[in-house]
Amino acid sequence: KTRDFPMSSIVQRIARQALVTFRPPRHAGEAAKSFQENHSKLKSLLTEVRAADLKLVPRRADGSCPAAGVPPRPYPGAPPPVTYMHICETDEFSMGVFLLKSGASIPLHDHPGMHGMLKVMYGKVRISCFDRLDRPAGDPQAAPPAQRGALRRCVLRSTGEYTEESGPCVLSPDRDNLHQIDAVDGPTAFLDILAPPYDPDDGRDCHYYKVLSEAEGKTTEEAPKEKEKEVWMMEITQPPDFWCGGEPYPGPEVSL
Template sequence: MMMMSRENMTSIVQKIAKQALATFRNPAVVGEQSKAFLESQSKLKSLLEEVRASDLRIVPRSVETVASPSPLQRVAPPVTYMHICETDSFSMGVFLLKTGASIPLHDHPGMHGMLKVIYGKLRISCFDRLDKPRDCASGVQFNPPLMPFQRSSLRPSVLKSVGEYTDESGPCVLSPQRDNIHQIDAVDGPTAFLDILAPPYDPDEGRDCHYYKVLRGAEQVQGDVWLLEIPQPNEFWCGGEPYPGPTVTL
């Protein structure tokens, strides 16, 4: 049996991981959005509100101290990821964005998520899928025109919110139905956030990440957009970094 140090048992990241497991371990309860699930999710959100970069032993980076390319890389990735832990129920890690970097518009199919900035500032633009367009858009025109095969990749959606988050902000929360598609942009310098996804991405289970481009048709309802599914943008890729913080054991 693995023994944890007192520091690890009491660390905020260990508490967050244990609460995430308690919140998301029963898919039936999560799917029903029961009172018990909502209360457990609220406890998790409260714990996330407490976490700071120092709790994860991460030093906020300036423009000068962002990680350099590894010997195998010609250019440093715009985004890196520190893996903390993963179970069948959830994954947790830290994303670090360079100045001006973005995580492009993407989705989290069938997944819940929480995102807590630990340093810097993020702009998060959230979209919801619509069951069908709210205007007469069957013949909607785009400029430039779409190729016929692209029509099947269009998704009627609505821009729900655009907000800025710092380490003093509460977490950004997404569900399978709300704010599930979003873009994350670093604002005014490098930034980092703690990220929880439940359950983790798993293409074999239908939880693969899809990327989108925003299109607007003529005479469309205010706020409504079309999202065109696209390949992962060439300018975006994610590298890896070791996680320096307290060990998490579940």
């Protein structure tokens, strides 16, 4: 019984630390210091967690699970490129696992007013992070007239690859808040914490974007990939080749 007690699992400790980190401060004077200390503790816990702690078994390239010996449960029509395992959610944060099939991507999207941490459980992901520029350089009138009003001036801050041996990828409301996540060299899974959770009624809805080069309007793949490159970013509807299914979470129960 002790083996399955929630408090003994690192997932439980991560959830408890996330709750402490992101709950509203009781004393404004120490809020910033307290947040940074707790944020650092949460990041350290995420650095330690591994797939086995969540009872995750790496998928094969065809999506099957070696441990079960059977393919994933079927979905109507084409299977989703990405699935989500819900672990827990409070008013302060949500936590779950995203599983990406080989070659799948979570398109460029934002997290309005939200903090986030992403820790790879198995496989490899490439994450491209962008920031909005509050005071755009250059003349917005230089943008194509048909797209004006839907464009954002942004900067590509970083592009990096993460594995289970990497530390977590961290985002904040004003840093690395927009990002794209691509599965590299096979299927992958990552633990994801967002604080507070998405809530369209409270102004935290997910928006999708397409990156254009500043001068010629080419897509990112056609433009030179440079760190700190300023680009036009156009808001778009959810890409038709991306949707997310659901799977049951097999790991230790979390109690909050």
